[in-house]
Amino acid sequence: MTPSNPKIEQPRLGEPYLLTPGPLTTSYAVKEAMLKDWGSWDDDFRAMTQEVRTSLLALLGEGADDFDCVPMQGSGSFSVEAMLASFIPRDGKALVLANGAYGQRSAKTLEYLDRAHVVLDKGDYLPPRGDEVARILADDPDITHVVAIHCETSSGILNPVEEISEATYAAGRKLLIDSMSAFGAIELKPSELRYEAMVSSANKCIEGVPGFGFIVARKSELEAAEGNSHSLSLDAHAQWAHMNKTGQWRFTPPTHVVAAFLEALRAHSAEGGVPGRGERYTRNRNVMVAGMRELGFETLLDNRWLSPIIVTFFCPADEKFVFDQFYTLMKSKGFIIYPGKLTVVDSFRVGCIGQMDEHVMRKVVTAAKESLEEMGVTSAAPPLRALEERAKLAA
Numbered sequence: 001m002t003p004s005n006p007k008i009e010q011p012r013l014g015e016p017y018l019l020t021p022g023p024l025t026t027s028y029a030v031k032e033a034m035l036k037d038w039g040s041w042d043d044d045f046r047a048m049t050q051e052v053r054t055s056l057l058a059l060l061g062e063g064a065d066d067f068d069c070v071p072m073q074g075s076g077s078f079s080v081e082a083m084l085a086s087f088i089p090r091d092g093k094a095l096v097l098a099n100g101a102y103g104q105r106s107a108k109t110l111e112y113l114d115r116a117h118v119v120l121d122k123g124d125y126l127p128p129r130g131d132e133v134a135r136i137l138a139d140d141p142d143i144t145h146v147v148a149i150h151c152e153t154s155s156g157i158l159n160p161v162e163e164i165s166e167a168t169y170a171a172g173r174k175l176l177i178d179s180m181s182a183f184g185a186i187e188l189k190p191s192e193l194r195y196e197a198m199v200s201s202a203n204k205c206i207e208g209v210p211g212f213g214f215i216v217a218r219k220s221e222l223e224a225a226e227g228n229s230h231s232l233s234l235d236a237h238a239q240w241a242h243m244n245k246t247g248q249w250r251f252t253p254p255t256h257v258v259a260a261f262l263e264a265l266r267a268h269s270a271e272g273g274v275p276g277r278g279e280r281y282t283r284n285r286n287v288m289v290a291g292m293r294e295l296g297f298e299t300l301l302d303n304r305w306l307s308p309i310i311v312t313f314f315c316p317a318d319e320k321f322v323f324d325q326f327y328t329l330m331k332s333k334g335f336i337i338y339p340g341k342l343t344v345v346d347s348f349r350v351g352c353i354g355q356m357d358e359h360v361m362r363k364v365v366t367a368a369k370e371s372l373e374e375m376g377v378t379s380a381a382p383p384l385r386a387l388e389e390r391a392k393l394a395a
């Protein structure tokens, strides 16, 4: 059943593991692939671009034939912006499903783009549900598009995109998905879940280095997108048409990043593709969460909503716990963790993605245990307020 994982190596350059949801720890082979220079016009590089596009489409699985892939320079947010600007017509209206920083960022992007939109704001981590989406769409016939975040990386919640998709299409609207931190580890098969477009980037679950994102969209939407974008450089239709015609990116491509990404795609395939990658990340999460809970830490989310991408833990109530000190101690033991993004209680996050396996995750737990001891923290239990907050999820 389980595909054999390629051996996860130790970081060879002595750098700490990045327990962060991108940039993340990459393999030496991925870094090494960047040692060569490529001419952006040359046939060799054009072939590399084409291979990136076809390989990414293949990850969609059944139903991919109706889609095409458009790589876009910049960080992931550039691709989100390109998707929103290109597929939501200027007279369209979006419903943004927000439960964290990335949902908020999409809403902010729409503000800049001057696209009409409403936001269902669920706060820091509560999931937007299908019935809520159905109600809002029924009440507002002007809404043309729903924008959903697949894994909201700010809390780590895996949002219920299936029921969101059902509600969206039952009401005759269109779905756009920010699958930045999920794609490559969690299936997003068009045959099982309807959507018009989704985005992700090089430095998340495919384990490449940062430098570009990609939009995967229905060809019919790409065709219809001509003239929608407010932006020259972020026009997904123009990038797509130009790439199909010339095999080239419109403007200087991140050549080394593309070369590294191809190496990352090869490793992804060798690991068993999306299911293989997803299984390793799930084991990473399970081992890490079990170990942290044994130390007394509590997760923000209960198991049902935990993603295999990143996990939010409440900071211990113990007065001796100081996050900055914890961070520094963890770093000195070889692990970079991530501050939390909750507004109501203090938290921190531990990522499960990147070149790490469960053996590394066991060391993470040991490092956390030792760091607590060094700080003189005797209990990792969170404050009562945190648990009250969490009880809202169950309600």
Ligand SMILES: *Cc1c(COP(=O)(O)O)cnc(C)c1O
Pocket: 021, 022, 075, 076, 077, 078, 080, 102, 149, 151, 152, 153, 178, 179, 180, 181, 201
């Ligand atoms: C990483 C991420 C993005 C993009 O962030 P950048 O910093 O622009 O790369 C967007 N949405 C989600 C859900 C993410 O995890």
